[in-house]
Amino acid sequence: xxxxxxxxxxxxxxxxxxxxxxxxxxxxxxxxxxxxxxxxxxxxxxxxxxxxxxxxxxxxxxxxxxxxxxxxxxxxxxxxxxxxxxxxxxxxxxxxxxxxxxxxxxxxxxxxxxxx
Numbered sequence: 001x002x003x004x005x006x007x008x009x010x011x012x013x014x015x016x017x018x019x020x021x022x023x024x025x026x027x028x029x030x031x032x033x034x035x036x037x038x039x040x041x042x043x044x045x046x047x048x049x050x051x052x053x054x055x056x057x058x059x060x061x062x063x064x065x066x067x068x069x070x071x072x073x074x075x076x077x078x079x080x081x082x083x084x085x086x087x088x089x090x091x092x093x094x095x096x097x098x099x100x101x102x103x104x105x106x107x108x109x110x111x112x113x114x115x116x
Contacts, residue, residue, distance in 0.1 A: 001055070004089070007096035014100040017107055033095050047092065050085030057082060 036043050057078040060066065065073025 003093045003097070004051075007093040007100070010100040010104070011096050014103040014107070017104065031095060031099055033092060034099060037092055047085060047089045050082050051089040054079065054082035054086035 037047065038044065057075050061073075061075040061079060064075065066075035066078075067073070069077055
């Protein structure tokens with residue numbers, strides 16, 4: 001959860017420093033994962049909803065397995081289904097963080113070069 005917040009904060013900050021109109025405005029020639037994430041509403045919805053559902057199920061699972069579906073608890077089954085989405089969302093957050101850090105470093109380097 002902290003990774004998601006930190007990566008979004010740095011991404012927002014780098015967008016503001018670059019002068020972008022929106023943090024969702026990205027360089028379409030940039031990272032292909034982020035391009036899909038921000039240009040495909042179904043992909044964005046799936047990642048966000050799946051990630052949130054994973055954490056909700058994790059909370060519920062801490063109390064109970066949930067109703068049985070066959071021989072497996074519903075919450076456990078939901079965790080197995082949504083875990084890959086949550087892991088992918090975490091990977092996207094890392095990509096966000098690295099991309100934003102590189103953007104800020106490039107802006108900083110360009111700013112320093114102007115001052116010399």
